[in-house]
Amino acid sequence: MTRRLGIWIIAITAAAAVVGPWLVHADPSYQDLADRLAAPSREHWLGLDELGRDVLARLVAGARISLLVGIAVVGISATVGIAVGSLAGYLGGWFDDGIGRMMDVLLAFPGILLAIALVAVLGPSLTNVVLALVTIGWVSYARLVRGQVLKVRELEYVQAARALGAPLGRVLLKHVIPATMTAVTVQATLGMAGAIIAEASLSFLGLGVQPPTPSWGTMLDAGRSHLFDAPHLTLVPGAAIAILVLGFNFAGDALRDRLDPRAT
Amino acid sequence: MAAYLLRRLALTVPVLLGVATLVFALIHLVPGDPAEAMLGETAPAADLADLRAKLGLNDPLLTQYGHFLRGLIRGDLGTSFRYNTPVRQEIAQRLGRTAQLAIAAMVVAVLIAIPLGVIGAIYRGRAPDQIAMTVSLAGIAMPNFWLGPLLALVFAVWLGWLPVSGTGTSAHLVLPAVTLGAALAAMTARMARASLIDELRELYVLAARARGLSWRRAVLAHALRNSLIPVVTIIGLQLGAVLTGTIITETIFAWPGVGRLLIQAISFRDYPLVQGCILFIAVTYVAMNLVVDLLYGWLDPRIRYR
Numbered sequence: 357m358t359r360r361l362g363i364w365i366i367a368i369t370a371a372a373a374v375v376g377p378w379l380v381h382a383d384p385s386y387q388d389l390a391d392r393l394a395a396p397s398r399e400h401w402l403g404l405d406e407l408g409r410d411v412l413a414r415l416v417a418g419a420r421i422s423l424l425v426g427i428a429v430v431g432i433s434a435t436v437g438i439a440v441g442s443l444a445g446y447l448g449g450w451f452d453d454g455i456g457r458m459m460d461v462l463l464a465f466p467g468i469l470l471a472i473a474l475v476a477v478l479g480p481s482l483t484n485v486v487l488a489l490v491t492i493g494w495v496s497y498a499r500l501v502r503g504q505v506l507k508v509r510e511l512e513y514v515q516a517a518r519a520l521g522a523p524l525g526r527v528l529l530k531h532v533i534p535a536t537m538t539a540v541t542v543q544a545t546l547g548m549a550g551a552i553i554a555e556a557s558l559s560f561l562g563l564g565v566q567p568p569t570p571s572w573g574t575m576l577d578a579g580r581s582h583l584f585d586a587p588h589l590t591l592v593p594g595a596a597i598a599i600l601v602l603g604f605n606f607a608g609d610a611l612r613d614r615l616d617p618r619a620t
Numbered sequence: 621m622a623a624y625l626l627r628r629l630a631l632t633v634p635v636l637l638g639v640a641t642l643v644f645a646l647i648h649l650v651p652g653d654p655a656e657a658m659l660g661e662t663a664p665a666a667d668l669a670d671l672r673a674k675l676g677l678n679d680p681l682l683t684q685y686g687h688f689l690r691g692l693i694r695g696d697l698g699t700s701f702r703y704n705t706p707v708r709q710e711i712a713q714r715l716g717r718t719a720q721l722a723i724a725a726m727v728v729a730v731l732i733a734i735p736l737g738v739i740g741a742i743y744r745g746r747a748p749d750q751i752a753m754t755v756s757l758a759g760i761a762m763p764n765f766w767l768g769p770l771l772a773l774v775f776a777v778w779l780g781w782l783p784v785s786g787t788g789t790s791a792h793l794v795l796p797a798v799t800l801g802a803a804l805a806a807m808t809a810r811m812a813r814a815s816l817i818d819e820l821r822e823l824y825v826l827a828a829r830a831r832g833l834s835w836r837r838a839v840l841a842h843a844l845r846n847s848l849i850p851v852v853t854i855i856g857l858q859l860g861a862v863l864t865g866t867i868i869t870e871t872i873f874a875w876p877g878v879g880r881l882l883i884q885a886i887s888f889r890d891y892p893l894v895q896g897c898i899l900f901i902a903v904t905y906v907a908m909n910l911v912v913d914l915l916y917g918w919l920d921p922r923i924r925y926r
Contacts, residue, residue, distance in 0.1 A: 457634060457638070458638075460634070460635050460638070461634075461635055461638030461639060461641075461642065464635045464636075464638065464639050464902060464905070464906050464909075465639065465642075465902050465905070466860035466861070466863055466864045466901065466902065466905040467860065467861060467864045468864055468867075469864050469867075469898060469901055469902060469905075470642070472867065472882070472886075472898075473643075473646055473894070473898045474646075474649070476646075476886040476894050477646050477647065477649045477650045477891070477894070478649060478650075478651065479651065553763050556763065556765070557763065557765060557868060560765045560868065561867070561868065561871060561883055562883075562887070563886065573765070576765060576766060576769070577765075579769070580769050580872070583769060583772060583773050583776075583777050583784070584777055587773050587777070590766075590769045590770065590773060591770070591773075593766075594762075594763070594765075594766030594769070594770065595766075597763055597766060598761045598762050598763065598766060599761075601761055601763070602757075602761040605760075605761070
């Protein structure tokens with residue numbers, strides 16, 4: 357039940373992000389100042405914001421940002437994490453020790469604090485948000501993959517490949533890394549939820565996507581000033597974030613149940 | 621226990637050094653000239669030179685790093701560019717508020733989580749359980765930057781029961797504490813439910829019932845007490861989330877704590893203050909984890925010998 361719900365939520369959001377701009381005819385940047393803060397109506401299903409922009413059009417455009425940030429952060433973090441984690445686990449020794457200490461330091465920073473720190477000094481922008489989230493994001497993949505590789509490297513088929521003289525790159529890419537992909541896939545699905553929340557948090561704090569680019573976090577931040585006169589500006593983007601995050605969490609849990617029955 | 625304590629403390633030193641190094645590196649990651657970023661592009665050259673000298677940016681990198689570490693050991697976090705006061709003093713002024721909020725959030729979390737978990741376990745699979753777990757799922761899914769404005773909308777704007785933001789009375793603490801504690805409450809409730817369900821299967825609960833104890837007493841006095849160990853564990857693990865959660869919660873409710881100070885410092889480009897706040901939060905987090913680890917070691921001797 358929740359698996360299907362999760363997949364439906366993700367599919368609908370992805371469809372809205374891809375084809376939404378053609379279905380919603382309003383321009384997310386067009387300002388109708390005379391009707392600013394208008395409540396939902398037949399013309400504007402989710403109302404207008406503080407500058408008279410169509411909230412539905414901005415929500416659809418914001419879905420693109422959320423999903424793009426999620427895909428970019430998870431994609432880059434997973435790639436870096438897999439590369440570093442597999443090398444650390446496979447090679448061991450000083451390389452593993454060095455990476456281990458680095459991971460300890462990065463994990464010593466609570467969650468999003470390092471991302472806030474990096475964006476604070478690099479300047480608020482979408483690129484810097486991705487960079488900051490990747491800086492903290494790769495560690496969890498590296499730890500996961502390292503742990504898996506420590507087990508896989510002792511398996512007979514990997515030993516056989518080494519005995520036959522296969523070079524390091526080939527052993528890792530053809531034999532070791534594929535064995536870790538189940539765990540990485542589950543982690544990546546749950547990581548999408550984390551990345552979307554983190555981007556929205558940074559944008560909410562004014563450190564992420566900058567206006568006028570629509571982002572669910574910045575929409576929520578702007579809506580906060582109009583709690584009294586336009587509560588729909590708070591309700592709509594917040595609900596979108598919560599539902600999409602729930603969707604990825606459901607899908608991740610379902611994937612884990614499916615791919616690794618021992619975990620449940 | 622003393623050996624475990626020393627080993628755990630020794631492991632913390634390189635982590636703290638790494639954290640300090642990262643925080644030191646922050647100002648050097650500012651694109652271009654940090655002094656120009658702080659004063660603006662149109663600032664006079666003399667002012668820029670003054671600020672560079674004040675921040676020690678003209679010294680070689682290693683000298684700067686040495687000064688930074690020596691300052692930290694003395695508890696000197698530098699001087700705030702905006703307030704022209706020691707960073708330590710700015711943090712100290714707001715520390716009490718952040719601690720008050722974090723403690724209130726933990727209390728709220730426990731007060732919500734334990735009853736929800738107990739209801740879930742006792743009525744497992746039935747309507748009260750489903751309601752309790754749906755509530756907890758909502759708590760997990762709702763980011764605090766949405767929950768906060770939503771609570772303010774309902775309880776401050778529509779119902780008018782509580783103030784929207786600020787400080788002054790204990791009523792001002794309610795909405796920020798619930799916002800910050802909700803996610804922790806949700807996770808803890810799920811853990812409390814699962815743990816109590818496991819305990820209810822134990823023979824000692826059946827034996828208590830056989831001795832004539834009421835069902836309520838068997839659950840509350842025996843099973844619940846034993847089920848609390850993993851609950852305490854999850855609360856300990858979530859201390860860091862509560863700490864970082866204060867940044868957003870304090871911003872939403874204009875709560876004058878260290879988290880809000882950090883966000884204000886970022887908007888003023890007050891880099892020494894940003895560094896100080898980041899370092900303070902990170903070191904508090906490391907220290908909390910250390911205390912939690914030591915508590916586990918004390919509660920469960922097996923951990924000490926691993």
